[in-house]
Amino acid sequence: DAGVIQSPRHEVTEMGQEVTLRCKPISGHNSLFWYRQTMMRGLELLIYFNNNVPIDDSGMPEDRFSAKMPNASFSTLKIQPSEPRDSAVYFCASSTYRGNTEAFFGQGTRLTVV
Amino acid sequence: SQQGEEDPQALSIQEGENATMNCSYKTSINNLQWYRQNSGRGLVHLILIRSNEREKHSGRLRVTLDTSKKSSSLLITASRAADTASYFCATVLWRNSGYSTLTFGKGTMLLVSP
Numbered sequence: 227d228a229g230v231i232q233s234p235r236h237e238v239t240e241m242g243q244e245v246t247l248r249c250k251p252i253s254g255h256n257s258l259f260w261y262r263q264t265m266m267r268g269l270e271l272l273i274y275f276n277n278n279v280p281i282d283d284s285g286m287p288e289d290r291f292s293a294k295m296p297n298a299s300f301s302t303l304k305i306q307p308s309e310p311r312d313s314a315v316y317f318c319a320s321s322t323y324r325g326n327t328e329a330f331f332g333q334g335t336r337l338t339v340v
Numbered sequence: 341s342q343q344g345e346e347d348p349q350a351l352s353i354q355e356g357e358n359a360t361m362n363c364s365y366k367t368s369i370n371n372l373q374w375y376r377q378n379s380g381r382g383l384v385h386l387i388l389i390r391s392n393e394r395e396k397h398s399g400r401l402r403v404t405l406d407t408s409k410k411s412s413s414l415l416i417t418a419s420r421a422a423d424t425a426s427y428f429c430a431t432v433l434w435r436n437s438g439y440s441t442l443t444f445g446k447g448t449m450l451l452v453s454p
Contacts, residue, residue, distance in 0.1 A: 230382075259442065268446035269383075269428065274439070281439050317382060319442075326370060326432060326440045331382035 232318050232332035239339055244306040247335045249318030250299055259329065260293055260303050261317040269317075275301065308339045344372070344412075344429040344445035352451045359416040361448040363429030364409075370440055372405055373430045374414050377447070383428065386414075419452045426450070 231250040239245050251258050260272040273283040278295045286293070290309070295301040305312055315336050319329040344363045353359055363372070371390045375383040389396045389405045389412065396403045402415040416423055426447040434440045 257439075261444075269444035271441055271443060274441050276439055282435070282441060319383075326434075328373060328385035328388055329383075329430075329442055330385070331375075333382045 230318055230320055230330050230332035232316075232335050234335060235333060237335060237337045239308055239337070241309055241339055242307045243339075244304065245308045245312075245337060245339075247303040247316050247318075247337070249301045249303070249332060251301070251318070251320030252330055253299065255320035255322050255330070256298070257321045257323075257329075258295060258301050259319045259321075260301070261319065263315045263317060263334070264313075272303070272316075305337075308337075310339045313337055313339050344431050344443070346427070346429055346445045346448045348448060349446070350449045350451070352453070353419060355419060355421055355452055355454050357419055357452075359419050359423070359450055359452070361414045361427050361429075361450070363412045363414070363445060365412075365429075365431045366410065367433065368407070370432045370434050372403075372412050373432065373442065374401075374403060374412075375428045375430060375444075377426045377428065379425075386427075416450075419450075421452050421454050424450060424452045 233248045258275040263269045272285045273293045274281050275295045293303045315334045317334045319331045321329040344365045347362045373388045374386045377383045387398050400417045405412045428447040430442045430444045432440045
């Protein structure tokens, strides 16, 4: 398996623009996580899906952020409109068994909002 | 929210020496995991220790868990320059929803000099 695949690897966008980050989890994994990493706040859990259903989105910072998982092999994280403070590395991770086992991370998307 | 806190924030040692990193957390957990992150890369799972276990080994890694003190330690023996990375502990807590999520600390940056 190729592991968790995220795209794009890097994204530079202007403030106010819409940004869409994409994730393909490992086949057979039924749990998917979106994390955001910054120097100040570390790794923050944004949202957690199980069997394509959002279980916990309490970490989504505000209404500008939305996430979907239309099927077991694809998820998106959208920011609209983007702001400079959204600049961070966004990671997608997947695992089995309701998130109680090891998580496999993608390489991340480095987002810069100017 | 539940979160592990690693100590020290940064550690610098020579090749061949042992490296010890500590993690403290706040509430009861289901299991605790350690991850490694090389600069600019995604996190990689190292080891998982369940709440009813006290010690676990994997190659040059030794993890201990003291649930009475709510703390864990990661020992890397005979360190190598390739061990240079950031190390994170992650706590897993079952929620009333029947699911669990991984919550990360801010990590320890380890530098191993040749």
